[in-house]
Amino acid sequence: QYEAAGYHGISGFVRFIDRLEKEKGELPAAESMEDGDNAVTVMSIHNSKGLEFPVCFLAGCSRRFHKLQEEALIHPKYGLGVKLRMADTLCKYTTMMREAISIALSKEDMAEELRVFYVALTRAKEKLILVTTEKKLPDRLSSLAAGLGEEERLDSYVVANANSFSDWILTCMLRHPDGQALRELSGVDVPVLRGESIPTMTVRFALPQPPWEQEAEEQAEPPQPDMELAERLRRQITYVYP
Numbered sequence: 534q535y536e537a538a539g540y541h542g543i544s545g546f547v548r549f550i551d552r553l554e555k556e557k558g559e560l561p562a563a564e565s566m567e568d569g570d571n572a573v574t575v576m577s578i579h580n581s582k583g584l585e586f587p588v589c590f591l592a593g594c595s596r597r598f599h600k601l602q603e604e605a606l607i608h609p610k611y612g613l614g615v616k617l618r619m620a621d622t623l624c625k626y627t628t629m630m631r632e633a634i635s636i637a638l639s640k641e642d643m644a645e646e647l648r649v650f651y652v653a654l655t656r657a658k659e660k661l662i663l664v665t666t667e668k669k670l671p672d673r674l675s676s677l678a679a680g681l682g683e684e685e686r687l688d689s690y691v692v693a694n695a696n697s698f699s700d701w702i703l704t705c706m707l708r709h710p711d712g713q714a715l716r717e718l719s720g721v722d723v724p725v726l727r728g729e730s731i732p733t734m735t736v737r738f739a740l741p742q743p744p745w746e747q748e749a750e751e752q753a754e755p756p757q758p759d760m761e762l763a764e765r766l767r768r769q770i771t772y773v774y775p
Contacts, residue, residue, distance in 0.1 A: 674719035
């Protein structure tokens with residue numbers, strides 16, 4: 534509507550909004566979504582609770598969980614736990630009470646993250662697409678695979694020590710029948726789950742050439758040394774003032 538009036542450009546639109554604010558003007562509200570509308574809805578996991586969609590993208594799965602770093606921790610049942618400071622060296626060290634409270638709060642935080650994750654996984658009717666980003670995927674997969682055993686269920690220690698939704702997803706996919714590509718990258722012999730009730734999943738990499746393969750190519754042909762620069766540096770380092 535703004536451009537239909539003969540105006541163009543983002544800077545002009547910003548000035549237009551500024552004038553509306555100064556003159557207490559109002560724009561018509563956006564139309565509300567209705568069930569069955571052919572549109573994409575972007576919302577938080579909390580706001581999606583109770584809703585269902587044909588296809589859902591769960592983005593940002595690599596977002597790191599909040600880890601407790603505060604010097605003083607408070608728990609409604611266990612009370613207060615603080616770090617202490619040594620008067621002579623001013624070094625701070627934790628206490629048994631603070632560590633106990635930290636463990637209790639961490640368990641409660643992880644339980645809440647699991648509940649939120651469950652909500653996100655149960656919004657899709659037909660297809661669920663989980664999107665995660667890892668800087669060094671092979672290293673992360675190797676670390677996660679090292680914590681897997683022969684048991685069908687994941688160990689509670691592995692679940693509690695995850696840093697993100699991505700860790701939970703990748704850990705499960707390492708044992709999934711369709712996770713062969715991830716197992717090969719991890720370099721670890723991981724037992725695969727078998728059963729008719731396991732849903733079908735697909736692993737795809739967004740980059741046509743993963744960065745770890747690019748790094749391998751770069752390491753295969755190291756750059757040649759610059760002998761002229763090396764000689765200039767040698768002369769400067771060994772220079773003796775008169």
